[in-house]
Amino acid sequence: MATAAEGAALAPVTAIALVGVLGVGAQLWAWRLNIPAIVLMLAAGFVVGPLLGLFDPARDIGPLMTPMVAIAVAIILFEGGLTLNFHSLRDAAHGVVRLVVIGAPLGWLMSALALHYGAGLSWQTSAVFGGIMIVTGPTVIAPLLRGARLSRRPAQLLQWEAILNDPIGALAAVLAFSVVQVIYASADGPAAALQLVLGIAVAGLVGAAGGWLIVQGFRRGWVPEYIKVPLLFVAVLAAFALSDAMLHESGLLAVTVMGIWIANSDLPSFVELRRFKEHATVLLVSGVFILLTASLDLSALGALTWRAVIFVALVVLVARPVTVLLSLLGTDVPWRERLLVAFTGPRGIVLVAVAGLFGERLQEIGIDDAALVGPLAFVLVSATVVLHGFTLAPMARLLGVAASERPGVLLVGGSNWATALAEALKKAEVPVLISDANHLRLRPAREVGVPTFYGDILSEAAEHNVELTQYDTVISVSDNDAYNTLVTSDLAPEFGRDNVFQIRREGSETARHALPASLGGRPFAQCATYREMAQLHARGWEFRVTGLTEEYGIAQWREDRPEARVIALIDDAGNLRFPCEESEIGTGAGLSLVHFSPAKKERQQVPPDA
Numbered sequence: 001m002a003t004a005a006e007g008a009a010l011a012p013v014t015a016i017a018l019v020g021v022l023g024v025g026a027q028l029w030a031w032r033l034n035i036p037a038i039v040l041m042l043a044a045g046f047v048v049g050p051l052l053g054l055f056d057p058a059r060d061i062g063p064l065m066t067p068m069v070a071i072a073v074a075i076i077l078f079e080g081g082l083t084l085n086f087h088s089l090r091d092a093a094h095g096v097v098r099l100v101v102i103g104a105p106l107g108w109l110m111s112a113l114a115l116h117y118g119a120g121l122s123w124q125t126s127a128v129f130g131g132i133m134i135v136t137g138p139t140v141i142a143p144l145l146r147g148a149r150l151s152r153r154p155a156q157l158l159q160w161e162a163i164l165n166d167p168i169g170a171l172a173a174v175l176a177f178s179v180v181q182v183i184y185a186s187a188d189g190p191a192a193a194l195q196l197v198l199g200i201a202v203a204g205l206v207g208a209a210g211g212w213l214i215v216q217g218f219r220r221g222w223v224p225e226y227i228k229v230p231l232l233f234v235a236v237l238a239a240f241a242l243s244d245a246m247l248h249e250s251g252l253l254a255v256t257v258m259g260i261w262i263a264n265s266d267l268p269s270f271v272e273l274r275r276f277k278e279h280a281t282v283l284l285v286s287g288v289f290i291l292l293t294a295s296l297d298l299s300a301l302g303a304l305t306w307r308a309v310i311f312v313a314l315v316v317l318v319a320r321p322v323t324v325l326l327s328l329l330g331t332d333v334p335w336r337e338r339l340l341v342a343f344t345g346p347r348g349i350v351l352v353a354v355a356g357l358f359g360e361r362l363q364e365i366g367i368d369d370a371a372l373v374g375p376l377a378f379v380l381v382s383a384t385v386v387l388h389g390f391t392l393a394p395m396a397r398l399l400g401v402a403a404s405e406r407p408g409v410l411l412v413g414g415s416n417w418a419t420a421l422a423e424a425l426k427k428a429e430v431p432v433l434i435s436d437a438n439h440l441r442l443r444p445a446r447e448v449g450v451p452t453f454y455g456d457i458l459s460e461a462a463e464h465n466v467e468l469t470q471y472d473t474v475i476s477v478s479d480n481d482a483y484n485t486l487v488t489s490d491l492a493p494e495f496g497r498d499n500v501f502q503i504r505r506e507g508s509e510t511a512r513h514a515l516p517a518s519l520g521g522r523p524f525a526q527c528a529t530y531r532e533m534a535q536l537h538a539r540g541w542e543f544r545v546t547g548l549t550e551e552y553g554i555a556q557w558r559e560d561r562p563e564a565r566v567i568a569l570i571d572d573a574g575n576l577r578f579p580c581e582e583s584e585i586g587t588g589a590g591l592s593l594v595h596f597s598p599a600k601k602e603r604q605q606v607p608p609d610a
Helices: 012-033 037-051 062-082 090-101 103-119 123-132 138-148 152-185 189-219 225-246 251-263 270-294 298-302 307-327 335-342 349-364 368-399 416-427 440-447 460-465 481-495 530-538 554-560
Strands: 408-412 432-436 452-454 471-476 500-502 542-547 565-570 592-597
Touching: 012 037, 012 270, 037 270, 037 368, 062 152, 062 225, 062 251, 062 270, 090 103, 090 152, 090 307, 103 123, 103 152, 103 307, 103 368, 123 152, 123 349, 123 368, 138 152, 138 368, 152 251, 152 335, 152 349, 189 225, 189 251, 225 251, 298 368, 307 335, 307 368, 335 368, 349 368, 408 416, 416 432, 416 440, 416 530, 416 542, 416 592, 432 440, 440 452, 471 481, 481 500
Parallel strands: 408 432, 408 471, 432 452, 471 500
Antiparallel strands: 542 592, 565 592
């Protein structure tokens, strides 16, 4: 591999540790900088690999790299399949079907045309590489959706298309390669076609059978809890290996089918399984991006010409938009959402991995320009990741399909004082929703125009009808302490433990009623209980929003309202903070205080409350 500098070989254990540190470190740093993590992962792999020569996967890890990447991609696609619950599709179902059934072959054709006329590749290479380009990369889409905060339907369209088209793209490349192989290597055409059909059928059967066996074993109690996750990993590897032995790259289809089967089986332990798989996927995505970027050959990139730029432009501005817009023609998907999906098509790990494999195979049968497949794949992935990483959120806001411009608050538990808090937050232009299983308790909120959800926030109906991406914070303030603890414990992995709060439980300070730190949410309203808040509200206390300035800071505000409880802080950008202690407020300049205060005549120097 050609690099800017050649470093000493790393021990395999050191090399693998370096991959983990760079990958997870890039994700953490990107979170702090509020930029797409994939951009930093690509940059990190490029710097330590081709640029500085400190890390060469082929040299430092050796022959294990290829199977490691293959297994990682299989697990990533399986986890993606676990997210595809048919009940969650709702109004996006028709669009997803069109994007897969019509979009996949149309995208294959448009990509092949872009490769032939844009990059100047032969029709044989264009046909094979064009099949691979069907994929839009779930490993890229998932982090982008996490940061872009799209509304439900466009997010579902992008997520389902990415996961379903990944194995389809790999199989399309297999089909095109089989045809090219028959032409160039005098292979037996009918035999190759039969092997392809049998391989796809076996992949589907292996995936469905593996999913069925897992579901039956878990549901009938044949597997203890502590072995469920290890067994799931082993089952994924077995299904991938068995199917791949029948037809190369068909293992991706098998594990995707297996994940979808399990996702739609209503397993009681499904949430715990999916969360663990999500954690493993974050690590695997990080590692694979570092490995593939560090493996890049600079001399191969040097062989590219200006036509590579034309190729990327054709894919982004012509092939992808035409494919999506024609596929969704005649559906009820609004045109704003169609435009967002049409101009969002980042490519990811599967494209680079599969393109490199078939590029080598095409060269083996005598197609010289196949050497450009790998470099073109890397350029396309890099360009689309950077482009969509920085433009998806702004484009969603411009088109009006973002879930919310500002982070919102989900209040669980309808009561008079919770409604008053929601009304104050709404006046401060903070998106807010009140959820309660008692319809009558929601009536005051509806009367003042506060959005409500009637039902249990942990129910399947809430998952399908409440756009949780609009809300960054959960505050459980029902009159049932046990339910508040259940809600915050259940939603903490999804929202982050720092973003779930609950009203203090009665008697929680005693050893008899104390709970471990792993249960429940953070203290709310300066550790007030439900009874205290209800009594204060009945005595006339009100929720207000007061802006602080350099002249009127927190000290003066506290002097004017010594009894008030600070509920939240809103900065100039609209970000919310819920301080547990008053010392966390700081000077207060430029902040707006949401506080719970006695109803009394304000002094002249006190600014008017919002």
